[in-house]
Amino acid sequence: MTVRPILRWPQPVLRRAADPVAEIDDEVRQIWDDMVETMYAMPGVGLAAPQIGIGRQIAVVDASDTHDVALRLANPEVIEASEDVSVFPEASPCLPGVNAEITRPERVTVGFLNAEGVRVTQTFTGLWATSVQHQIDHLNGRMYFDNLSRVKREMLLKRAKKVAS
């Protein structure tokens, strides 16, 4: 397993929709392994393949404190979302130094190809739900701050510019 370098926003691969994965082969499994390693090194609670320069619908999530229950997802899509919302401060290694509170459905049911290549559905809550949605945003070419109002988004980008050397 290798820690991969993380791209900085606004690299084009972070701004376009990723391609679906046709099947779970050794290459995808290798990408997953590297992504898990990279996520723990950040440290973070999730990572999407475009963040390491791969425009494919591959993601990993682990919102545990123990860092040992990484979930591997391919082609994830939200099937059902709760009306209840939750707010978590979110940040991304693609844009260091800033974060923002993002409101998202508190509970989502997501369909995806799991590590065995089987299509499954799973319901997530809390930080898991937030991180899964954050990854799906990435796979759609969106960053968490694209969910902010225009003014707030621009303020965040301005601050990020100031923090970057």
Added chain:
Amino acid sequence: MKRMALREILIHPDPRLKKPCTPVDDITPELRKLADDMLETMYDAPGVGLAAPQVGVSKRLLVMDCIKEEGVPPRPMALINPKITWASDALSTYEEGCLSIPEQYGDVERPAEVTVTWTDLDGAQQEETFDGLWATCVQHEIDHLDGKLFIDYLKPLRRQMITRKMVKLKRERARA
């Protein structure tokens, strides 16, 4: 996705701000994360320097960026195990403040220039001579690593007055 990185800044009086910190002997991912979080917390405050004990970590690590001018690129620095190896005879006085002592300021006289050695986040040894605000800031932050605050340079009466105000502030914040 990363979790929010802002750390809570301790407010004086707090025993953790009085305790000398232990040297860093290993640059772990946690230490890098701490340095990142401290920079973010410092910019957010906003401030020009922050020492690890101010966020409750008793380690010899400080961050600073004294660039204040608009249009000048920022210069975030993280100094591990910093040491002053030379100080000028010439002194300069700055009205100092501290993120752990909000809204209180006092004139402190310190060497105008200092040479500091430290380890950077890549583990490389660094040395630089600082002047102006940078010199004041780095000395102020290294003081933190030795459990010392800028108010320790003020007259006892003034120091006690500030401390009383901070006790009151903490009480109000706890109630809010």
